[in-house]
Amino acid sequence: MDDEKYLIEERARIERLLKEEVLEMRALMLDETTKLIIGDGSETIRQLRAESDVKIWFSKQVYGNEHRILFVKGLAENVAQTFGSIARILAMATSPNAVDINAVHVEIKFLFPNPVVGRIIGKGGLNVKEITKASAAIVKKSYHFLEGSTDRLVSIYGVPNSIHIATYYMAEAYFKTVAYGIDLSREIPYQPREGPVKEVSEIIIDRSDTKSPTLYAVPQPSIKKRRRSDFSDHEDDVRPGHLMRIPNLEIQSIEPSKSGNLLSNITKVVTYPDKYSSKVIGREGTYINMLRESTSCSIRLKSPDDKEDLAIISIRGPPLCVDAALLLIAHRIELSKRLLDE
Structure with a gap:
């Protein structure tokens, strides 16, 4: 009985965090993709901010590194909605002649601290199976940390609506990690580094x-x-x-x-x-x-x-x-x- 009561209270606490607490989610993007999300005169990124009531920004461009980090900050549902919209932008770029953009599959690579990745996967892969079943997206994780950090990649492949749903579930995994008392401030976030200095031109x-x-x-x-x-x-x-x-x-x-x-x-x-x-x-x-x-x-x-x-x-x-x-x-x-x- 006590266990059942604890589970109910824990679920209520997670639901409250999802509805009330702001979180920041990150994704690794190629420079070309970054330009699509920003749009001409920053019009696209302004529209994304207005539609979902979130903060969106990118890490600085680093010489010799073709990736930048996308940051999206807001309530869980708003963040998930933003990534669904970003998936539609990518779908339109990759399949401009598609009859239905919402049926085009794209991939987004998220960055999470190692403890959150563990929560996304779950014991014996139970949680990731639940995410896959609920969203119809393919979820894959990297087995190694990114250089100079404790971050790992979690790749989501699916149609825009699938990415929206999967992102919300990953936000839930993030709040579960926090609720269990794990201090994520000790984790080292990934930062793009300069490419190797070449001795030739x-x-x-x-x-x-x-x-x-x-x-x-x-x-x-x-x-x-x-x-x-x-x-x-x-x-x-x-x-x-x-x-x-x-x-x-x-x-x-x-x-x-x-x-x-x-x-x-x-x-x-x-x-x-x-x-x-x-x-x-x-x-x-x-x-x-x-x-x-x-x-x-x-x-x-x-x-x-x-x-x-x-x-x-x-x-x-x-x-x-x-x-x-x-x-x-x-x-x-x-x-x-x-x-x-x-």
Whole structure:
């Protein structure tokens, strides 16, 4: 009897929070999507604010990062209604010729602190099943924190009305987390960061060979390359500044994708002087594991067959990812050279 009374009181408390308390919900948006939501002369975002009586704003644009954070603050139903309207804006952009915009499926990626994500999913996935059943939306969560934060992504895929309903249920999960006394102020929210500072001015992909595009680094003008090659007793050829190939690595073999699709996997086997292996691998494999994670490539070290002074690495993944891994390895070797020279 006491348990039943407690559940009734808890439900009443959650209902009160949903109707009376203001909450802030966040979503990760591409720059292109941000422009759609703001609209010409900020007309669209002003209309959204007026229709739902909510506050809407975006994080600042960060150099090198294609995402911004959308903030919507207001009562739970008003916030849910706003995201339903945003879903319609996205639907009109992606399917302008659709007969019924309300039947077009779109995806919105929400940001929540880890404890709230746990409440959204529920024990054994019970809560997320309830959300899916009530809204007819597909709900997916990320398994990892976003960089520098305790936030995780919760992706909602469905028609605008489904996203409206699912958003309300997630607001309910947020208030349940608060009602259970969990201090969300200790959580670290995700903030978009600047992209990596490049030592070259531009990266160009040569698409002439679609099965295995070549990555070139475009340095600043007037670069002269007069360093001795690790694979020859002769000085390197002076290449045009706008077509410098990746240094420090020698590609031994390439296994192209059978379909020629840039998303299909290829394998490249490269060699480099073995004296730099410790830097490429990193202490206890930290650097090479970072490469695997950041490029989504399968990277394997192979024992040299006859030349003990050369290390061999096999890299498998989509062409662009493989070339990115090659560039990072070449940069790591270049840093090692400078340290040895000093």
